[in-house]
Amino acid sequence: MTQTIYILNGPNLNLLGKRQPEIYGRETLADVERLCREVLADGTDLRMMQSNWEGQIVDWIHEAREAAAGIVINPGALTHTSVAVLDALNAFERPVIEVHISNVHKRESFRHHSYVSLRADGVIAGLGIEGYVAAVRRLCTLLG
Numbered sequence: 001m002t003q004t005i006y007i008l009n010g011p012n013l014n015l016l017g018k019r020q021p022e023i024y025g026r027e028t029l030a031d032v033e034r035l036c037r038e039v040l041a042d043g044t045d046l047r048m049m050q051s052n053w054e055g056q057i058v059d060w061i062h063e064a065r066e067a068a069a070g071i072v073i074n075p076g077a078l079t080h081t082s083v084a085v086l087d088a089l090n091a092f093e094r095p096v097i098e099v100h101i102s103n104v105h106k107r108e109s110f111r112h113h114s115y116v117s118l119r120a121d122g123v124i125a126g127l128g129i130e131g132y133v134a135a136v137r138r139l140c141t142l143l144g
């Protein structure tokens, strides 16, 4: 049976590769999906999703309870604000890896706190889009 990894992206990440390349690089979410597919283990698939709406991210996490073997999440700015995303992740019983393209600890102090890190099994920041690839590799290892 195929195990599916959900890759969830929060607000403004649809602009990846289109604005602020000095912070977020030149690759798009489509590039991220292509690179992540290259490292998928046999019997594993992924779904790449992005929304600017907090409730949509929460709904996808709920859906993942039945449909996903693990979650990679870049919550965008919801990282620093959303107890709702944290609560939804706390109801998800499989591995969660939090990814940030930029090194949030080198940026403004409001980016230093993450609600999602209270739940995440791993946290990656500052590796650019390679962070997503590392997260997918890690989930494939954990899923065995």
Ligand code: CA2
Pocket: 011, 012, 013, 014, 015, 016, 017, 018, 019, 020, 024, 074, 075, 076, 077, 078, 079, 099, 100, 101, 102, 103, 104, 111
């Ligand atoms: O470094 C990351 O991946 C962030 O999660 C990105 C969020 C930011 O609020 C977090 O503090 C760190 C912002 C996503 C906005 O993405 C854009 C991409 C390209 C152009 C403009 C925005």
